Amino acid sequence: MGVSSLGYIALNVSKLDEWLDLMTKVFGLEVRRRHDSDVVDLRMDEHHHRLTLNSSEIDAIATVGWEVGSMAELEALAQTLRDRQIEVVPGSPGLCAERKVKALYQFREPTIEVESEIYYGPLVSNTPFAPSRGISGYTTDGLGLGHVVFWVKDVQATIDFYTQVMGFKISDYIAWDDNDAVFLHCNSRHHTLAILAAAPGRPAGALNHIMLEAKSMDDVGYGYDIARDKGIPIMLEPGKHSNDHMQSFYLQTPSGFWMEYGFGARLIGEDWEIKSYDQPMLWGHRGNRMVAK
Ligand SMILES: [Fe+2]
Structure with a gap:
């Protein structure tokens, strides 16, 4: 439910x-x-x-x-x-x-x-999705749009609301540097919602990023090249996450918050074990200097 x-x-x-x-x-x-x-x-x-x-x-x-x-x-x-x-x-x-x-x-x-x-x-359209460039599409079937990540003022209150009211379950935790992140799922996508404690410069309620998951790594790779060629700020270089194993990069949107373009995340199964990690990445995801919006 x-x-x-x-x-x-x-x-x-x-x-x-x-x-x-x-x-x-x-x-x-x-x-x-x-x-x-x-x-x-x-x-x-x-x-x-x-x-x-x-x-x-x-x-x-x-x-x-x-x-x-x-x-x-x-x-x-x-x-x-x-x-x-x-x-x-x-x-x-x-x-x-x-x-x-x-x-x-x-x-x-x-x-x-x-x-x-x-x-x-x-509403589902009977006409096929017509992408604006040659991509293989997005992994959404049964999983939804992607995931969304917010900074929040009270991490435990947010966990309680989404688990007790909205029907989410905890996937895992990552604590690194001055960040403390909690990941939650509502279907087999590893996380549909993640939350981070608010901090100076990271106000409560602000959107951290939205993730869209491509059906092929090539879609992400070409997207990375296009973003670079257009001068769009790349905030995290390509890398692989420690918890969901998503391979992705992050760019800054014209609104300031980030978007993650990913591929290949693992899914939550019946036998999922909640773990804690000390880094968000297995490799890559090297940060670039923050660019003013
Ligand atoms: Fe993400």
Whole structure:
């Protein structure tokens, strides 16, 4: 019960054109521009869209959309939120039409304090995903969009909320330098959510990064070259993570937070053992100097 996957993310972005350049040229996503608005949906698989960019004065995450498996589970999860004195607002027909889902509830997540939605029944298009560059696509089937990582003010409160209310389980922990990260899963993707303790310069509620997982290492490699050639800041060079074994690199988005472009993560199985690691990488992921946004 609870959340079955990370379904969609909407972002408020001040540099829409730069974002579209990044999303199409590097990540190869398909653009679905809405008529009569500055809102752009981006497609990466059979779903109508997974990412939405709202042209805005500010850069911030607008919404995190969590998918649940049935209408009954959606109602049950909404009631669980109400039982915790969290206000849940049913999505209007207009909002559901924008999100391309059958039904949703909006709420303000109380620990990260991010606007969130739980939903049921995403629209799947009968036309194939048409990537903006020659990529093999994204690993999303049964796993969702990818993963999202936040800095939070109270790590234990966030763990409690996502495990006790939203149906997540802990995958593992990594502590290194002045970072303390906790990784959580809601399906067999190693982590759909990870959290880090907030610190000076890393405010609570801020987005650390979003990860998209390619179906081939070549997609990531070509994407790395394209990003470098375009002068997009590479924040972590290619490397392999210690816990999920993802091979990836990290770049800085026009909004300041990072995106990870990865391939080949291992999955959580029935016999998963929770471990603690003292480094986030097996090799690589060497850092580059922070570039001002
Ligand atoms: Fe990541």
